[in-house]
Amino acid sequence: MVGLKPTDIPPSATVKFLSAGTAACIADLFTFPLDTAKVRLQIQGECKTSRTAKKYKGALGTITTMVKTEGPKSLYNGLVAGLQRQMSFASIRIGLYDSVKQFYTPKGSDSASIPTRLLAGCTTGAMAVTCAQPTDVVKVRFQAHIRLVGGPKKYNGTVDAYRTIAREEGVRGLWKGTLPNIIRNSIVNCGEMVTYDLIKETLLRYRLMTDNFPCHFVAAFGAGFCATIVASPVDVVKTRYMNSIPGQYKNALNCMFTMVVKEGPTAFYKGFIPSFLRLGSWNVVMFVSFEQLKRLMVLAQVSWESPF
Structure with missing residues (x-):
């Protein structure tokens, strides 16, 4: 392996798994305030009679209102659960995508078809939700909770949140909204991974770009835009249902109806701008970090295995 470049060696499934989780955490650190703003906009309108209900206007207006009434830290409510979610969630849905895609691709085929890519995206998306659902529920609860400056906390930390939800709502409470979340994340995963895969492959095939930052940026931006369009309706239902009090909705379908x-059909696209700002920027940071981390890990592997 002496003299080989990182680009000459395909990354292993383990490298992709670890790189995906780490890259997703990096992306979350940069974009979490936008995700919190999206959640607040999505739940707006379901509690009009509540004294604590706030009127948010747009992504910037939501962030400004939260900083004024709840303090700057409120923008990062649920960050710990969010990072836990990404390490378990993104590692599976992104890190294992190529392996699952190869598994579904018929032997002898030069490249995977679009249906095969979509099937791989749905598979890893559903697998990821099955493992990471409790972390998503806790993250949403933290983000949706309105706590005025100096006001009481709903949970005394992330661990307390898991315990409180399990105690008050049963263990099933930690898996609340699993079905809409599987649907939502299967759609998002297809929108992100398949779009990124196809755009990047096309750019490289026709030599419009080389396999570096500009190519990764363009592919990631397109992936974020497509994912936001197709996933917003399910995302809103998922957020509403996860944040609802016991008995508010019979199930996810009842929440949707x-x-x-x-509120009308437009409710399905509440928080669309912050959703796109968040998903677009998240995809750019994540995929660029993912590509670089894969290369760094392969380089470290080559250096480790090379004789002195």
Whole structure:
């Protein structure tokens, strides 16, 4: 392996798994305030009679209102759970995507077809949700909770949140909204991974770009835009259902129908701008970091295995 470059050696499944989780955490650190703003906009309208209900206007307006009424730290409510989610969630849905895609690709085929890529995206997306659902529930609860400056905390930390939800709602409470989350993340994963895969492959095939930062940036931006368009409706239902009090909705479908009746179809695209700002920027940071981390890990592997 002496003299080989990182680009000459395909990264192993383990390298992709670890790189994906780490890259997703890096992306979350940069974009978490936008994700919190998205959650607040998505749940707006379901508690109009609540004294604590706030009127948020746009991503910037939501962030400004939260900083004024709840303090700057409120923008990062649920960050610990969010990072736990990414390490378990992104590692599976992104890190194992290529391996699952190869598994579904018929032997002898030069490249995977679009249906095969979509199937791989749905598979890893569903697998990831099955493992990471409790972390997502806790993250959403933290982000949705309105705590005025100096006001009482809903949970005394992330561990307390897991315990409190399990105690008050049963263990099933930690898996609340699993079905809409599987649907949502299967769609998001297809929108992100398949779009990124196809755009990057096309740019390299026609030599429009080389396999470096500009190529990764363009592919990631396109992936974020497509994912936001197709996933927003399910994302809103998922957020509403996860954050609801016991008995507020019978199930995810009831939540969806209630939204349509009370707020109209446009409710499915509440928080679209912060969703796109968040997903677009998240995808750019994540995929660029993912590509670089894969190369660094392969380089470290080559250096480790090379004789002195």
